Amino acid sequence: MASLERLCLHESVGTKIPQAAFVDAFDGLDVRVELVGDEESYDPTDAVASFEPRPEFLEAGWVHCIRAGYDAFDTDAYEAAGVALTNSSGIHGETVGELAVGYMLSLARLLHVYRDRQREREWHDPAYERPFTLSGERLCVVGLGTIGTAIAERADALGMEVVGVRRSEESVPSVSRIYDPSALEDAVADARFVALAAPHTPETEGMVDAEMLDAMRTDAYLINVARGPLVDEESLIEALEEGTIAGAALDVFETEPLPPSSPLWDLENVIVTPHRGSATNRYHLDIAELVRENVRRYQVGESLLNRVA
Numbered sequence: 567m568a569s570l571e572r573l574c575l576h577e578s579v580g581t582k583i584p585q586a587a588f589v590d591a592f593d594g595l596d597v598r599v600e601l602v603g604d605e606e607s608y609d610p611t612d613a614v615a616s617f618e619p620r621p622e623f624l625e626a627g628w629v630h631c632i633r634a635g636y637d638a639f640d641t642d643a644y645e646a647a648g649v650a651l652t653n654s655s656g657i658h659g660e661t662v663g664e665l666a667v668g669y670m671l672s673l674a675r676l677l678h679v680y681r682d683r684q685r686e687r688e689w690h691d692p693a694y695e696r697p698f699t700l701s702g703e704r705l706c707v708v709g710l711g712t713i714g715t716a717i718a719e720r721a722d723a724l725g726m727e728v729v730g731v732r733r734s735e736e737s738v739p740s741v742s743r744i745y746d747p748s749a750l751e752d753a754v755a756d757a758r759f760v761a762l763a764a765p766h767t768p769e770t771e772g773m774v775d776a777e778m779l780d781a782m783r784t785d786a787y788l789i790n791v792a793r794g795p796l797v798d799e800e801s802l803i804e805a806l807e808e809g810t811i812a813g814a815a816l817d818v819f820e821t822e823p824l825p826p827s828s829p830l831w832d833l834e835n836v837i838v839t840p841h842r843g844s845a846t847n848r849y850h851l852d853i854a855e856l857v858r859e860n861v862r863r864y865q866v867g868e869s870l871l872n873r874v875a
């Protein structure tokens with residue numbers, strides 16, 4: 567494995583973070599740092615950090631995907647080329663965990679509805695029985711990795727009962743019971759909130775279908791901070807319109823940006839955010855810290871963090 571001489575920050579990082587600030591975050595690094603475009607060529611002494619994949623990255627020594635989801639990157643091609651591929655998993659617990667809790671608070675206490683009425687200068691008085699507190703309610707977290715565990719910890723701190731779904735039966739702090747994925751419908755049956763935090767894989771694609779939605783309580787809410795394809799969107803829209811479930815908060819969608827024609831925009835019982843669960847003013851620093859550590863590891867021959875190929 568050749569030593570790194572250059573860290574190339576591909577211009578596609580600007581999709582999520584400020585390019586100049588990301589470059590500045592690597593001040594003092596012992597390799598050259600450059601912002602590059604699609605015309606760049608690479609060799610084994612280069613590392614690349616990018617939001618989008620490019621065929622020419624396979625000529626580099628190591629490639630880092632700045633997002634947690636790396637499904638756009640052809641892992642088989644990286645394996646065949648002998649090029650290390652890493653992702654940014656593990657840094658989103660705090661940011662996405664806070665977003666999920668924000669969703670639950672808003673859905674429980676109608677903050678999004680009050681905001682909508684504010685625009686109309688309407689003094690809205692909801693039905694007495696509609697607002698509720700999170701304390702004492704059950705949350706089912708589907709996927710107990712970094713993000714799912716962070717959601718569970720925050721929900722537990724608010725007095726919620728938390729159950730989870732994952733393949734391993736190993737206990738997780740703040741989670742009172744763990745269900746196997748084969749028992750998904752049982753896991754969600756008694757939950758007021760169901761939060762999706764699982765990766766997008768062939769096994770999880772479309773896991774939220776009409777059958778699972780039917781298994782949920784009619785006063786339950788779905789939260790998706792994972793990936794859009796985990797949810798059969800047509801079935802979800804039908805469930806929301808027919809009152810099969812009470813509502814949803816969605817940061818990810820089957821098609822992004824969410825098309826203007828989607829009924830989800832117009833449903834009062836739905837909160838739509840534009841895939842910004844990790845968006846804070848220091849997100850670029852969180853990613854840079856991870857990349858810096860892997861630069862150090864690469865140079866001394868240690869195993870890279872978050873290696874996926």
